[in-house]
Amino acid sequence: MTTSNSLVYLIALPLLGATILLLAGRRADKWGHLLGTLMSASSFGVGLYQLSQMLSRSNEARPVTQKLFEWISVGTFNVDAGLLLDQLSICFVLLITGVGTLIHIYSISYMSHDHDRRRFFAYLNLFIAAMLLLVLGNSYLNLYVGWEGVGLASYLLIGFWNQKPAYATASKKAFVMNRIGDMGLSFAIMIAFATIGTVSFEGIKEHAHHTSTGALTAIGIMLLVAATGKSAQFPLQAWLGDAMAGPTPVSALIHAATMVTAGVYLITRSNFIFDAAPTAQLLVVIVGAITLLFGALIGTAKDDIKKALAASTMSQIGYMILGAGLGPVGYAFAIMHLLTHGFFKAGMFLGAGSVMHGMNDEVNMRKYGALRKFMPITFVTFGLGYLAILGVPPFAGFYSKDMIIETAFNSGGTKGIILGVVTLLGAGITAFYMTRVMILTFTGKSRWDAEAHPHESPILMWLPMAILAVGSVSSGFLLSRGDALVNWLAPLFEHHGEHEELLAPIVVSGLALAMVAIGVAVAFLKYSRQEVAAVAPENVSVFTKIARQDLMQDSFNEAVFMRPGQLLTSALVKTDEHVIDGAVRGVAQLALGSGSVLRGVQSGFVRSYAALILIGAALLIAAIWVVI
């Protein structure tokens, strides 16, 4: 395989930026944001250079590796810290650094009033570096480092405005949910190491053929758990909505274009595992299908523009996961949707940020309305993203989403029909809630608060939106022209036989467009023909109420995970504090450090500890009789 010495610069540049900005402190306040943007842009430059190098090589010679250093060597176990840039990772590298740089530029203006802007850029750079490490690592262990790194950076970024308690809570929730997913990843790594003996992509790919299906299924399921955590998929989806508390550029970067798509990357990267483990693959499809409906339904009831977009992200990633679960036919389409989604969703998030910027940080869409006239650029760029997500030809989503729907229909048998119907239904609901967002925000009568003075955002903000809008318009066409992306990625995946076609592409497109038309029409009838209340109406159907409650996801988590956990902890604490001797209150007294401590001693404090030791020893002896 080709080696290169320059891969490391992709990661090193933003990492250097973060280090300088954090170490320089307030001294860097004047130029910190410029340095941050420059570092991200340079990394994008390196990415473009790598792409040009890659294009100049033949298909087989395209992947490049770089060994950084020997990382862990314990006994027979060796892991090098190494990077791998192949056809898949270059897509991500360009997306991360490209969209990342645009968002850096946007943030210069968006965060200009924040006196901690430098720190914000440091975190952004840190995030870019970690995300690049995630997609460039050549083994699951290296990926894991990036995986934790983006977790940390996103945690810092979501909680950036941590003056408000709700924001800190949100970042905590994001952390906890992600931790469960991370556990899945560490389990997957351990199982892979135990059964296959290596954790590198190359090594596992080589040995996957003669590894038992049981082991591969276990690894696959654990990887899926990891993916659900990071990509906000069912059942670990609850954190995404709350994470919207962070600054809007963060939502655009992390919660639309990059980090949340890491799960899709993980599954696509692990294609050799999922292809050999049909059960795990089926689970992937199921998770994707459930989430795409789940997210779409939540989206219909949200009045907070960012939460509506977050729900939509959840749903769109559901499409990608579903695509990735369809096996070799689906991987490339999942990635294509991921790329187009990166453009249009990031664009819409930035648009939402621009609206909030003009509206005193108001996020409730019921208090918007008629903004089209005051923010023409935002309206147009947001509108192009809207057309793209709906899948209206020739915008980006038309190419990528239709391909997933089509592949779903053609995946064979009843499964194919169910998946096809689900994806079609999702497309219809998407059209409904996105139209709702458009109508509530940009058309109709104004329902603003008295002190709102909407205005268009400055050029540094609308320029990135415009560039992303160009992507929303053209990326689908460019990527699918002559199957460009499919052919580009083909060498990485197992070749697959031809599937019989259940429905011709033209029929699928027709059906999808029909669903979209219905969704748009319903939204028009409901929100454009009638007055929109500035306050969310209370006398709504039980379904709306449930949807507003995020389909009860929090209550579910609380009942299933939190309560039993709290009970267990408090029970254990009680046992510990009242070891054997119920009269012991000494712990608190010791903490107080007052004269009552001596009473604590006399009341048999030590005695009860000693009794515990005695009982422990007795148990050991008792255990011996069992052993003998």
Added chain:
Amino acid sequence: MEFTTPVLNYTLLSPILILLGAALISVLVEAFVSKALRPITQLSITLGALVLALVQVWRIRNEQSLTAAMGSVIIDGPAVLMQASILIISIISVFLIADTEHFTALAASLPGSDEERQAVQSGNQVTEVYPLTLFAVSGMLLFPISSDLITLFVALEMLSLPLYLMAGLSRRRRLASQESALKYFLLGAFSSAFFLFGAAFLYGYSASVTFAGIRDAVVGSGGNDVFLLIGISFLSVGLLFKVGAVPFHAWSPDVYQGSPTPVTAFMAAATKVAAFGAMLRIYYTSFANAQWSWTPMLTVIAIVTMVFGSLVAIAQRDVKRMLAYSSIAHAGFLLTGVIALNKAGLEASIFYLFAYGIATVGGFAIVTLVRDAAGEVTDLNRWKGLGKRSPWVATAFAGFLLSFAGIPLTSGFIGKFSIFSAAYESGAKSVVIAGVLSSAIAAFFYIRVIVLMFFTDPVEDGTSVEIPSALTSLSVIFAMIVTIALGVFPAPVLNLISDLATFIR
């Protein structure tokens, strides 16, 4: 009666001898040097002796000997690694101990008495903590190299007795400190009795007190198995008490909380290395062939210890108690290295012990810095918003916590990963699964503190961060560098350990 002149290899024993010599000098200094010169003299002697001992350890790193002290001690690779770890940890702990602010002016006085007040007013600060430290460290150096049960017991007492006293030296909350010292002493004596009882049974089983003799008896399976099993169990009670494994852990939260924080740091880090060093040696050599008998026992204890430690730590409101429960959980993780019973397990354990010890000293060093008018502030609620007031201190603490949690790019991750994979390789799957699960739980409370420091508003209650003294800063910076370096480039250290870590018998 014939009396053989003992033959001692002074070079190989020199690290211990240097420390004992320095400790005796230090006692004399305490008695005869004027109070103005005393602190600096004591500090110089202590640090000088520790550094010299470390140099000696480095020089003998490739030596192997069974007869350095008439067969009572073994010098081999693991011995050298353990001793070096203990010395490095001790040096950075002494940096913290050098801050006399933590220690009572006159330990012999009654708390709150006139005598105490006079001592404080006259500035007559006693510095007996230095000789005590030196005695404790020499015991710790002897503990993992002992090769018979008698030496092992002597070393155990040698390291324990000074620690009991040191626990009672706190300047603030003297009653709590003295109580914890007494408690530690009583329970320590109790567990020592179990230890001796176990030693007696092992002698009854093998008719020998040397590790080699016990090993031969186990291999030949000549003796009475019941004696062997009771012996192993009771000996383990003594050792498990020292490392703070459940159900022999009850002392550690109280003692950690009551002791002066620098002593807690020293105790938590160095004692763990010494005790696990001895434990690894005896299990890996003497008891290796009786694996069937003790693996189930240790597996259960390891699982209970890590799950219990991690869960209870979640509910703690005091930073020192939280670190105590975290140290209990870590004792559980370290036990998986004993259970692994393979070379990888030994290497991983040594790495883990060093990494954990250094991070622990660093963590407690930070605790010494957060104070109000009445001394250290250990109530976690008052650590809120520390990240805003003192970003560097809070960041360093966060770094140590992340290492405890085993997040990649810290030494803790490499330690956990290697110790778990070693145990997995040896087939101890249940303990590894419990380990991964409880380290996931443990991450919650470490992160909770990080959230508290960075994402919560500060409370105005007079809590402030002391400007660290040069030595304390040095200790924190060194610990931070080691924690990061061992996470990013662990290979040189892992290779060094791998070259040396083989027990000779």
